[in-house]
Amino acid sequence: MASALLNEKTTKENQDGMQAVRASAPGRVCLFGEHQDYLGLPVIAAAINLRIAVEAQPSPDGLIYVEMPDIGERHCISPNDRQLYEGKRDYLRSCVAVLQRCGLRWSRGYHVRIHGDIPINAGVSSSSALVVMWLQFLVNAADEPLDASPEDFARLGHEAEVLEFGEPGGMMDHFCAALG
Numbered sequence: 001m002a003s004a005l006l007n008e009k010t011t012k013e014n015q016d017g018m019q020a021v022r023a024s025a026p027g028r029v030c031l032f033g034e035h036q037d038y039l040g041l042p043v044i045a046a047a048i049n050l051r052i053a054v055e056a057q058p059s060p061d062g063l064i065y066v067e068m069p070d071i072g073e074r075h076c077i078s079p080n081d082r083q084l085y086e087g088k089r090d091y092l093r094s095c096v097a098v099l100q101r102c103g104l105r106w107s108r109g110y111h112v113r114i115h116g117d118i119p120i121n122a123g124v125s126s127s128s129a130l131v132v133m134w135l136q137f138l139v140n141a142a143d144e145p146l147d148a149s150p151e152d153f154a155r156l157g158h159e160a161e162v163l164e165f166g167e168p169g170g171m172m173d174h175f176c177a178a179l180g
Helices: 091-101 126-141 150-161 172-179
Strands: 021-032 044-059 064-068 073-077 109-116
Touching: 021 126, 021 172, 044 126, 044 172, 073 091, 091 126, 091 150, 109 126, 126 150, 126 172, 150 172
Parallel strands: 064 109
Antiparallel strands: 021 044, 044 109, 064 073
16 A cells, blocks of 8 residues: 555554554655745755654544654544644644545544654654554555555645645655655
8 A cells, every 4th residue: 555664554452452553654855846836846865864753553432543752642533523623733633524525434433653863843744744644544444445556645745735725836745755
């Protein structure tokens, strides 16, 4: 489904026989052409050896409880309801909304922990890595997962992070996170 760089999906059963889901994505460095990809100009970018990851344990109540200890945030998402954004760039919910439009649904909830070592606001695509990793998790956790390629995850990531909020931006960061 997704490249080995993106998808570290592993499944192992917990004490209730339910399967855990994991996914991760790397940050990126731009060697040439920073802020040029959305202008249609050439860029040279590469994934870096810093990642953001999700570890999720299923829960029976249908809600996704998200803990983000690196930034001190917690969220509760009802993935089958219409997503109402709680902030300017509510990427967790925008990913759900994008996948809902693709027809995905989730009958099982999850207790999720998101953590990483990609510096925030350092120009190494922490938000794009978060979005691509979260999309991968949501697809893997869906009742009927999409058969999506890494390129599909990059395009979905661009839609969830950039287009959903009407902001300018290219796809360089999303392709680096999805392809490694």
